[in-house]
Amino acid sequence: MLRFLYQGLLRLHPPAFRMRFAEEMQSIFDQVTERSARVGLLADGFLSLLRQWSMRPEFWHEFASGGEHAASDGIPSFYTLDPYRPRAAAVVHGLILTMAVFCLTCFAIAYGWIHVLHVSIPEVQVESSPSVVPGAAAAIPDEREVASRPGDRTQDDFSGSSRSSQAPQTQAPDPKPFTAAEQNARGISRPAPPGRAGRRARRASAFNTAQNTASQPKGAPESSSQQIASLGSGPAGTPVQPAASALPLVPNTKIEAAERHRVIEAAVADLTRYYVDPDVAQKMAAALRAHEKSGDDDAATDGEAFADLVTQQMQDVSHDKHLMMIYGAAIAPESPQPPSAADIAAYRKEMERTNCRFEIVRVLPRNVGYLKFNAFPDAEICGPQAVAAMARLNDVNAIIFDLRDNPGGYANMVALIATYLFDRPTHLNDFYDRDKNTTEQSWTLVPVPGNKLADKPAFVLTSHLTFSAAEAFSYDLKMLKRATLVGETTSGRGHMAMGRRIDDHFMIRVPDIKVVNPISKTNWDGTGAEPDVKVKAADALATAEKLAESKLRGK
C-alpha cells in the first residue's frame, strides 16, 4: 500500500524530475524495509512534490541537462520523448483546461476590480538619456530577485583586480564615458596582482584576476592619467577560476621552532616591505620578534595554532582586521593565472542571471527614486544594467541608494553610478600603493547627457554589512556632501590586502594598498563610514523616505 502511494507521489512530480530521479527514489524506497522509515520517505516525498512544483520552476522542463548521460561504458545515451507521447484524451483535457483558464484570465483582466496583472512595458528614454541601451530597462525587475545573495561575509577588502586584456570587449553602458577608444587610450589595466588571494585562498575560493578598464574623465587633469579601475572583487563581482579547487584538506601538522622562526622572519620581511603604514609595520615586526624571544610562541606547536597566534600578535599592535597569518596546504601558487575566457563567460552569465545584482528599481511615493543593488559589479559587463536602472529613475525628485546588503565590488561601477550625481567629473578617491609608492586616482565619468539627477537630493542607506566598494561609494558621497548617509556604521574595510606565500603551508595577508579620500585625507578602514543619521538598518529606508519628503517640502 505504502509503495503504491509512493509510486503515485513520484508520478505527480514534474516530468523532468520524474524522468531523472523517480526510478532511483523508488529503488531507495524498495530498499527500506522498516515501516516507520517508509512512512518517513512518504512524507518526504510529499514535501518534495510541493517543493518541486512550487519552488523549482526552473527545473520543470530541464530536459537539456538531464537528457544526456554518460553510460557506464562511456557511450552517451540520450533520452527521447517518444515513449512519453501523451494520450489523445489527455490532449483534449489539456485543451479544454487551457481554454477555460484563458477565458477566466481574460475575464479577470477586463472586469476584475483589482488589477491583478501589471504589464509594464520597458520604456526607452531616448531624449533624456540617449545612452540607454534598448531592452536593457526590461532587464530590471521590480520585484526582489530570488537569486542567491552575494556571500557578503567573504568580501573583506578591496582586492584590486583587473581583467586580462583578452577579456572580450563588452557593450559599453554609455557611448560617451565608455567608448572603446577611450578605454584603450585612457583606461588603465592594473596588472593582475599575483597571489592576491589571502584569506580567499584559504577559503579555497578562487583568485580574482579580472582586469578592468575605466575611462578617464575628460575634465580630469592629465597628471591623474591613471585611474584605479577596480575597488576589488568580491562574491558579487568576481570572475573566478576554481584554482583552489585542487586544494587538499590536509591534517594540521606539527611545526618546530626553526620553522616558526623562518615564518616569523618572512612575515617581518613582508610587513616591513608592503604594509601600508611603515611605522606600524616596524612595531609589529618588533612585537613578533619579542614574542618569539620571550618564548610566547613555544606552545604553538601545530600550524594552525601558530598562524592564529601570529595573527593575534599582529592585530594586537595594528588593530587591522585584514592582517592575517594563514595556515593551509599549498595555499597558493606563486602567481595565479589570469582568468580564462570561460571564467569571464561564467562571470558574465552569473551577472546576467542575477541582473547584475540590481535588485529593486522603483519610484516610491512623492516621486522618490529607490535603487537597491547588492554589489558593484564590473561596469564593463554590467554597465548597461546600471545605465538602464539610473535612466528609469531620471525623473525622480530625490534618490535613495540602498547599500545595506552590498558587499562591494568594482571601482569602475562606483564611478559610473556616482557620475549621475554630479554635473562635472569629480575626484572620488586616491589609491596609495605602498610597494610601488604610487597614487592612482578615481574620478566620476563625463556627465551623462540628459541626466536630471545631478542636483537632486540623494540618500545612501548603510548597514554593518555594507562593505568595501559600497563603503567607498557612501564615504565619498558623504565627504563631497552630495548624499546623506542613513543607517548603521559600515564595516570598515578600506584597505586592499594581498596574500603572500611564505611556503607551502603558510601565507601572510598584508594590506598594501590604502584608499585615501582627497577631502578627508584618510579613509574608513577600521572605523567604517559613519552615517549622518544613525538608525537601525531595518529603519533606514523609512527614515530616508521621511528625510526626502521633508527636504522636498522645504524646497
Added chain:
Amino acid sequence: MKDDASNFLPLAPAALHILLSLAAEDLHGYGIMQDVARQSEGKYKLRSGTLYDNLQKLIQRRWVEELGQRPGDDDPRRRYYRLSSLGRGVLAAETARLATVVREARLRLQVAKPRRA
C-alpha cells in the same frame, strides 16, 4: 563552466553533507543517504526527496556529475554520482569558512569565560 563558489556560501546542511559524502568516493543515492547518517552519527536524516532535490541543484551548478548506472550493481536502477573539481573547491571553501567560524566562536567563548578572581 566555472562558477563563483563564494556566491553560494554558506551551504545548506543537506548540500554540505552530500558534497562531503561524495568527497570520499562515488556513490549512489542510497549510499549518500547512509553516509550522511554516518557522518552526523544519525542526527541528520537525509531523505530521498531532499537528497534528489539537492542533487538536482548540485548537478545544475556542475558541482556534482552524474555517472549513470554501473553494470553488475545489485539494483540496476541506481545511478552513481561524483564530486566535480568545482564541487571539491566549493567544499574546501565552505570547510575553510566553517573553520573560521569555529575559530571565532572558540575565541569569543574563551573571552566570555569569567576570569578567576
